[in-house]
Amino acid sequence: MKFGYRIIFIVSVVIFFLNCAYYYPFFSDDSLISLRYTQRFIEGKGLNWNDGHPVEGYSNLFWILCTAILGKSGLDLIWAARILGLACSVGTIAVILNCFRKLHVKKEYVFFATLLFVTTPCISVWAIGGLEQPLYGFLLTLVLTEVLYIITSKSFRRIYLLSVWLGLLALTRPDGFLFTIITAGFLLFTYRQTKTNLLTITLAVVCIPTLFLLSQLAFRYTYYGELVPNTALVKVKITFHHILHGAFYTLSSFLGTFVLSFLGLYSLFILVIRKKDLFGFYLLLNIAAWISYITLVGGDIFPAYRHYYVVLIFFIFSIILGLKLNLPNWVHNKLQAGIAILIVINVFLQYNIPQNHRAVEERWEFKGMNLGSTLKNTFPDKTLIAVTAAGCIPYASELPTVDMMGLNDYYIPRHPPANFGTGILAHELGDADYVMTRNPDIVIFDVGNTPSFYIGEQLKKNKTFTKNFIKVTASDRDADYILFFNTYGNSTGIKRTDSELTIPGYLFRNNEDNAVLFTKKKLLKKMSINNRYEIILNDIPSKNWKIKNVLGKNLEVDTEIYQKNGQLTIIMIPKKELLLESLVLEGKD
Structure with missing residues (x-):
């Protein structure tokens, strides 16, 4: 296969965009929750959902801030979220290709893994779905490339880039700090023999990302008066029921992305068990921690295995490195046919999985x-x-x-x-x-x-x-x-004064006919000929109530008004089909 990396990038991006077009215009309802916060933030009302006591009903601060930057320029916020998602997804592809180009990995291996990645709907659905997964995946990919650079080059020259990516991960989602814990623990253990390295890792991988987290905690406590966001209070309760649901979600995600996940898991086995590869152990730690976390919190309810996005990125790295370290040279010439077959199988399976099809139907x-x-x-x-x-x-x-x-x-x-x-x-x-x-x-x-x-x-x-x-x-x-x-x-x-009642038409009841009509910025009650419509109002002053005005169309109607035991009853029986906007009553002593 004679493709250069630029050609691989172009082909991958084209396939990715075609996949996105298939699922367009999917857009998640939770994305619109975030965009309400974004809109109010742009308007100068603060990071809140309503006026009054602010609450943190989002879990993607950095994503909201990024969409706000695009929205402030005048871009429609839904398109801002889509463009940001697409850009981050393309960025993830570019970072993966650039990383392995520098490591001199055979292009065939990288092309194969990248094609699996872009033909898996989880990536395309959430690129246009409006939530933070593409940004989260992009930052996580940058973290993986920096850790891989440290391991392969045995150099900490770029470790402060790793600090930034880990810190931004923590701001993108609260669970992003999990990767700081794993990365810091892994690097501290791996390079524990040298005091200088330990100090560098502690500052760059422990202290700096922690400052990002503490800054958000300080903002949360100062602005919302809380240390825990509403999202955790609403979604997180570790029970047997949720753990069972989370385990089922994880298994369904694995089976729903079977080709990529199976190859990723097998490659991870090669890296860890057979090759004792250091980066393989790092991938294993991350995958185990993330799956345990998702299982404990109960999985997810959205289409296309949203929370499995993270695992797919880990598996892409394990597939490429597994092929690099384990594939015999004599297999190389037969690789093209194998790639084609597996890609076709992956595409066929993905387009027949119900969780992916949900993104096509959910409108x-x-x-x-x-x-x-x-x-x-x-x-x-x-x-x-x-x-x-x-x-x-x-x-x-x-x-x-x-x-x-x-x-x-x-x-x-x-x-x-x-x-x-x-x-x-x-x-x-x-x-x-x-x-x-x-x-x-x-x-x-x-x-x-x-x-x-x-x-x-x-x-x-x-x-x-x-x-x-x-x-x-x-x-x-x-x-x-x-x-x-x-x-x-x-x-x-109803609008009431001492001597007048204004009753919107849509408040009149009929057990078999509750139709109303939005038209010309009004809501009108549709009333059918000879049907009985009534409204009973409580705590109305005892007066002689008469009709003062009726607003609507085709207003030929018999009306009965009487008051008994503190209740005012108004009955309307149309002589022909009518649209009632409101009824105004005047009361006299």
Whole structure:
């Protein structure tokens, strides 16, 4: 094979981009949580999700800061995250190729491993998916190249670059400091015979990355008043249930990336057991630590084995070095056919794995963003929404929001249910009584669905929710959304003075007809001919209430108003199909 490294790079990047195009426009809901923090940071509102008491509902500080830099230039934030992900992924490929070019590894070995890497969907999906995995992988690749340089050259000339990469890893994700611990321990043990080396390693690999970590801890405590981020409180509870789920996740990830993972594991066996290779031991330590960590915290819930990204990078290094140290010369001439066969097998397997196919099918985030944009254009900017999907709807609506799952809320993670640790990862929390005390104007499950998760089951039993919230099916263009409106919400509920009541049309109930329509920045109640629609209001002053005004279209309707036992009942029966915007009542003594 006569390809030069530049040709290998070009071919690899082209295949990588084709793979990205296949999964486009996948974008994770959690990415949009991060982008809400980014947007507010750019606007000068601070690193927070809402006004008021700030909480740290993100776990990717350096990623948010990088996207903020691109966003500040005027670039759309979703594209900023995609471009950053693509750039980091291409950077990872370039660093791998450059590293092994300098080590004079045969191009065939590097090309083979790189092709396996770029044809594994985990890499492409998360390059465009909006979360920090590409940056994390890029920094980890830089760490690996620096450690490999130290081992092969027996020189600490570039060790302070290693300091920076480890420090930035710790800022990219809280678990990034794990690699500082492993790298420092490995290098200190390996070069323990020389005092000068020990001092250099301690300063560069222990002290400097620790300063990065301590700086973030100081910022967290000063700004958020906490030492532990909300993400840990919501997602981390070490229980048998989570460990079992984490073990299954790890096994599924291995089988879901079988060609690359099997070759990586076999190559690691060659490096460690047969060759006693020092860098092989370093790779083994990292893989064991990362897999143990992922297993303990319960794995992950996103498509394409997101947290396995790290392991794939380790395996790429082990495959290349395993081929370099173990492949006999007589095999070299037959390598091209073997590469072609394995790459074809890998591509075929990857495109038939359900977890990868999820990234092709998962598009509900865009439906949620459409709903968020509609809410933003329809209701006042102080409208308080309560959601379970904390990314797409809050990001697009820019409205103040209660995160009912707790990730971006101060109270909920600090008051977990008794069965926390036995449910779906990151979807176990919720406090219906607390949510109701916040008096949200609109409650939204998923991106407009019936009550779900633990919080949904609680709210279905909550008296305030069942009494005061009206379920509607809202149509907007080609989509329908199930929303729950608060009759007494500050922005979307009834408006009252001593002598006047303004009742939005969408608050009128009919057991069989709850259709409403978003149109021209308004939400109108669709009422069918001869159907009975009513609303019952509590604690209304006893007066002679009469209709003052009716807003809407085709307003031919019979109306009945009566008051009994402190309740005001208004009944409307249309004479023909109508769209009701609001009903205004005037009360006289």
